[in-house]
Amino acid sequence: MKKLSWFNRGMFFFNIVLTIVTFIAYILPFLAPKMFPILSVLTLFMPAFFIFNTLFFLYWAIQFKKRMVLSGLVLLMGITFINKFYKFSTKEYPEDEKDFVVMSYNVRLLNLFKWLDKEDVPHNILSFINDKNPNILCIQEYSHSANIDLKIYPHKYIYMTGNKIKTGQAIFSKFPIIDQGNIVFPNSNNNVIYADIKKGKDIIRIYNMHLQSIKISPDVNEISENIDAMNQGKSQIMLFRISKAFKQQQDQAEILKEHKRQCKYPVIICGDMNNSAFSYVYRNIKGNLKDSFEEAGLGFGQTYKFKYYPARIDYIFVDQSIKVKTFESFSDFENSDHYPIMAKISLD
Known part of the structure; x- marks a missing residue:
């Protein structure tokens, strides 16, 4: 149990780091690259941030840990970005000669x-x-x-x-x-x-x-x-x-x-x-x-x-x-x- 406790502490530390980095990435689309040119690179990896936050959420949820709330909030705040990364469904329209x-x-x-x-x-x-x-x-x-x-x-x-x-x-x-x-x-x-x-x-x-x-x-x-x-x-x-x-x-x-x-x-x-x-x-x-x-x-x-x-x-x-x-x-x-x-x- 002690080993698991130490492991979870380490995981939570990385979870916090990921949360901070993800929040920065959320803000960057509203900031000109000339202001923070190096940080702008983070936007390239936004889909990866979504995936890792989801994994952390599932990791804590399986253990019934309240720590899952942290990744849950991050995912909730970034929900508007999801459609830019992955589309789950689409509408169907009838054919038209004007198409x-x-x-x-x-x-x-x-x-x-x-x-x-x-x-x-x-x-x-x-x-x-x-x-x-x-x-x-x-x-x-x-x-x-x-x-x-x-x-x-x-x-x-x-x-x-x-x-x-x-x-x-x-x-x-x-x-x-x-x-x-x-x-x-x-x-x-x-x-x-x-x-x-x-x-x-x-x-x-x-x-x-x-x-x-x-x-x-x-x-x-x-x-x-x-x-x-x-x-x-x-x-x-x-x-x-x-x-x-x-x-x-x-x-x-x-x-x-x-x-x-x-x-x-x-x-x-x-x-x-x-x-x-x-x-x-x-x-x-x-x-x-x-x-x-x-x-x-x-x-x-x-x-x-x-x-x-x-x-x-x-x-x-x-x-x-x-x-x-x-x-x-x-x-x-x-x-x-x-x-x-x-x-x-x-x-x-």
């Missing part, structure tokens, strides 16, 4: 540098797009290298940058594009493009964003190696790199937010945010828009290939006047480090 489908996909230059040991990546991606047949397609990290045939889209806007290696953003549409443009971010190769699309009598502004990358490897083992290499300073370098990217993302989010504010049309924002749904950047860009995953998703909605962790860093946000009928994340389609996401929507 249209939007897809967003970071194609990682169509495997230009052979990150994947496959020769048929461009063909796979083209076949996937043709099969799903979205009305509007937003591509990040687009490349002309594979010369994929997207002639099913009579309207397109492609913005390429770079000298030796050309990369860019692309919007393909089955509806006419009546205006287009790009938002260049200072001191960054990342950007946002937009297109005003005419669907029937309506005009919709489509933004295709690609915010600053935090450059984390999809392999969790590499991160572990960085942490183990504390003496060599690798983990400090990684934290500095992430915090710097978060500060850049803050500036980029504010630029996009201001551009969106001046738009007179209903807005859809697609793309790779390179940040979690628990971040200040997410909250700033989303504003009063709807997150398609929260509206009609199911499960984890994973959009990035990260071992053992269902990362969601790609989004489709829609105007309040737009209804989201379905949302899908195709996490079994492994032809990039990101997964395609798709939403069926309609103008109310």
Whole structure:
């Protein structure tokens, strides 16, 4: 019994530490990363905090200990965050001829540098797009290298940058594009493009964003190696790199937010945010828009290939006047480090 008592004391100490860290993570979406750049990294691990607090709650509940109240309160206070991490159910809507489908996909230059040991990546991606047949397609990290045939889209806007290696953003549409443009971010190769699309009598502004990358490897083992290499300073370098990217993302989010504010049309924002749904950047860009995953998703909605962790860093946000009928994340389609996401929507 004494051993159990000492063990429980140790467990309760870690429970308290976890509670403090979780509360800090709850506050961070409301604080600009420039204020606490290192602490902002905690928002990446919010789902893990939920899981560990749940485990602590169950651990104390099994023993009928009052200490379970601590984790219970933490989970209760964070209940509004749950839908950003996992959706338990979704509504079903009837089909309507006014429905249209939007897809967003970071194609990682169509495997230009052979990150994947496959020769048929461009063909796979083209076949996937043709099969799903979205009305509007937003591509990040687009490349002309594979010369994929997207002639099913009579309207397109492609913005390429770079000298030796050309990369860019692309919007393909089955509806006419009546205006287009790009938002260049200072001191960054990342950007946002937009297109005003005419669907029937309506005009919709489509933004295709690609915010600053935090450059984390999809392999969790590499991160572990960085942490183990504390003496060599690798983990400090990684934290500095992430915090710097978060500060850049803050500036980029504010630029996009201001551009969106001046738009007179209903807005859809697609793309790779390179940040979690628990971040200040997410909250700033989303504003009063709807997150398609929260509206009609199911499960984890994973959009990035990260071992053992269902990362969601790609989004489709829609105007309040737009209804989201379905949302899908195709996490079994492994032809990039990101997964395609798709939403069926309609103008109310």
